[in-house]
Amino acid sequence: GQSLEQPSEVTAVEGAIVQINCTYQTSGFYGLSWYQQHDGGAPTFLSYNALDGLEETGRFSSFLSRSDSYGYLLLQELQMKDSASYFCAVDTLQGGKLIFGQGTELSVKP
């Protein structure tokens, strides 16, 4: 089967750094994506890793280790508006199939 594991919820304070992990087991792998979803809204794309290493986009960074089937999203200088659900997703290269994890709900406290 195919599965993605990420923590169900994380809590942090404003200004802090938080890391959301994702481990995956899929029958094919092309890359790992991260999406943010606020309550009642649609998911929006944050980052994508196809190669090992760290990708940085402003306050957000994403890391991938293909050999460990593992990645993480790092959020720095947390703001209240970062409170949302974060999903990792694997592109399995199977004709367009993108598989999502169950999501991590991040709560940022003052």
Place this chain on the structure above:
Amino acid sequence: SQTIHQWPATLVQPVGSPLSLECTVEGTSNPNLYWYRQAAGRGLQLLFYSVGIGQISSEVPQNLSASRPQDRQFILSSKKLLLSDSGFYLCAWSAGQGREKLFFGSGTQLSVL
């Protein structure tokens, strides 16, 4: 620029009634199109995806079907809704070889009563 339209935003339907949700994309050609469903507080479950007109792949056996009558139109249908069909339905598109980046519509909250 590319945009994706999905409607309606909310829908309340009785059990056994039919369903038709429509999604259209503007500003791009030959997109990959997707239908996802999200239960409350849960992840996104891929229902259908399409890489071209008339080409539909179904991910899970279910009470739903999808069609792509035009390049940038994707329709989700059911002949008879079940209670378990309730959820947040999201349409999405990606560029042909850019599956890593999906653009989602605003979603349809479907309640089957």
